[in-house]
Amino acid sequence: MQTFDRSPDDAPPRHVLTPSTLNRLVRGLLEDALPMVWIEGELSNVARPASGHLYFTLKDSGAQVRCAMFKPKSGWLKFRPADGMQVLVRARVGLYEPRGEYQLVAEHMEPAGEGALQREFERLKARLDAEGLFDPARKRPLPRFARRIGVVTSATGAAVRDVLSVFARRWPLAEVEVLPVPVQGREAPPAIVSMLRRASACGRYDALLLTRGGGSLEDLWAFNDEQVARAIHASAVPVVSAVGHEVDFSIADFVADLRAPTPSAAAELLVPDADALGRHLSQLRQRLTLLEQRRLQARIQRVDHLLARLQAQRPQARLARDRERLVHLQRRLLGVQREQGQQRRARLDRIHARLLAQHPRQRLQLLRRLLAEHAQRLRQSIERRLERERLTLQQSARALHAVSPLATLERGYAIVFDADGKVVRSAKDVAADTRLRARLADGELALRVEPD
Structure with missing residues (x-):
């Protein structure tokens, strides 16, 4: 660190720091001493300008500190920060040099208390899952037409009004009984457990609906209680869970035989739609009427067929059929006789032609023609042979004459x-x-x- 020594007579210092240099030194000291901290406090002066960064003040009853959360981390938040909200922030300590003020640069922020609750939720979920409480094989189907349904919820909440309205609209025949319990606070889990056990043991209900409206994780925590989960698992009748909104999940949802995204949706899953069922019954009635008409028509056709067979078995009808058959056979017999006669005549003609071809006179004529042809061919062959011999003799004579002494004598x-x-x-x-x-x-x- 630089020193500021002055002479005894208050002469100017030998080393002078600028504000920028001093701020850099202070920022280095802060970042080295406190690299990353967790801090809990109340939000105030929350601002999100067009740049997307998040600026706010974190305070308690005795102090406050400025904070900044830059993009993209500010866009990763799973909730919308607002003034007065209690939050838990992980941040590093830094110095904002233009104003010479230290501030926190936030890396992560979550509502205070939710982080611990979420970790407890995951731990309990994993343990119960390992025990088999979430096994799909043990989940039971809902009754198709539930006669009596118990709704375990708050008697004064909006959820029970929505559920009763859906039941009255879709299936007025079902008897719906509200089993009032607190759905928030420390007294809620034991009350819910007790009501589930009593409703299961009485054998009065075909199905149970465990429900409440939306809220924060703390508000819904009663439905993440281990004893509540085990009471649902031990229920003798199917249990439908509809806790919070569609994005909310609780341990009760995983243990229940069926999870519904909202209380109204749970009511729709528990009872059929009377109008749709009426339309279905009307279609079935039409199909039954059409089926009866077809069966009646088939029977009428069968009776007509049997009547036709009966009439066909009368003696007059049989005689007429036999007479027709006799006429048909006679025609076939005549046809066969004509065909056989034609075949025999054709065979006789072929035999006669063959006999004529084998007659001695025909044979002699054929032999004479063959003899004349052979004689002609022999004469032609002899003439061709004589001509070839004559040509050969002439060639030999010319060759002999060419070497004969007489030819030499003729030359003198x-x-x-x-x-x-x-x-x-x-x-x-x-x-x-x-x-x-x-x-x-x-x-x-x-x-x-x-x-x-």
Whole structure:
């Protein structure tokens, strides 16, 4: 921390702080010393400007402190803060530097007392649920037409008037008895328990309605009592719970055989709608009338059918049917005879055609035609064969002629033979005065070898 030493003669200090610096120092000290606190007090000067932040003063009988709750936390509140409301706030201590004032910056706010009550509610709910008091399997159905209903509630509240009005409008035949009990305060739980036990034990009622109007958690706390829950669970008749508004839930709602969102809704669930039931009965009457008409019509049709069968069994009717049947059989017999005759004639025609086809004269004619056809084919085959042979011979002759010595002789050559007919192939093979024969293309010549 900075010091402010002055000289003996009151000279100016050596170190001077500005207000901003001082505020920062103070804010640091406050935030370090009190990081987060819970504080309970009464709301006043509550303001919510267009920015959405919430500004208020928290006070008690001896002091007050300014507070601020910024967005989005201010929008998370489950209730609407108002002047005079007792609340519990979790906040951190800070300093608002522009005014040099310390303030609380709220992180969470709830109505005072509701937090503890809510925690007690959750604890009791979990314990009773673990014991099976909320088990859906044990919940009983409501009677369809309850003759006598006991309403356990305050005799002077608005809830009982709404319930009685609904009962009178929907089902005037039901006997509704109000079983008055206090529904708020310390005396309420034991009174409710006692009334539930007596109503269950007397065997007078077909169903019980436990109800009251809306209120705060403290106002509805009597219906979160453990003994009340066990009395509902032990009831010998079905119990309907309708405590508070639709958004309110109590332990009694979870234990009861049926939970209704409002007292009026509970009354509607307990009794049928007389007008709707009248319309339903009218529809059933119409359906019954229509069913009787259909049954009567079916019986009339059956009688007509039996009468027709009886008339059909008379001798005259049977004779007429037999006569018609005889005529029908005769027609069928004639038809069968005609059909068989036609089939036999067609078969005879086929056999006759086959016999004609097998007659010797027909056979001989067929064989002659076949012989003529084969002879024609043989001649044609021989002619084609001769033509092929002729062509082959001509080709062979031309090839033979091409290599024949005669063809060579025609070109001016000659073949010389000795007296023995051997071909002279060299001049050395003949001597002088030897007789030779020369073969030319068109004849032979006699030759004699002269000496050189």
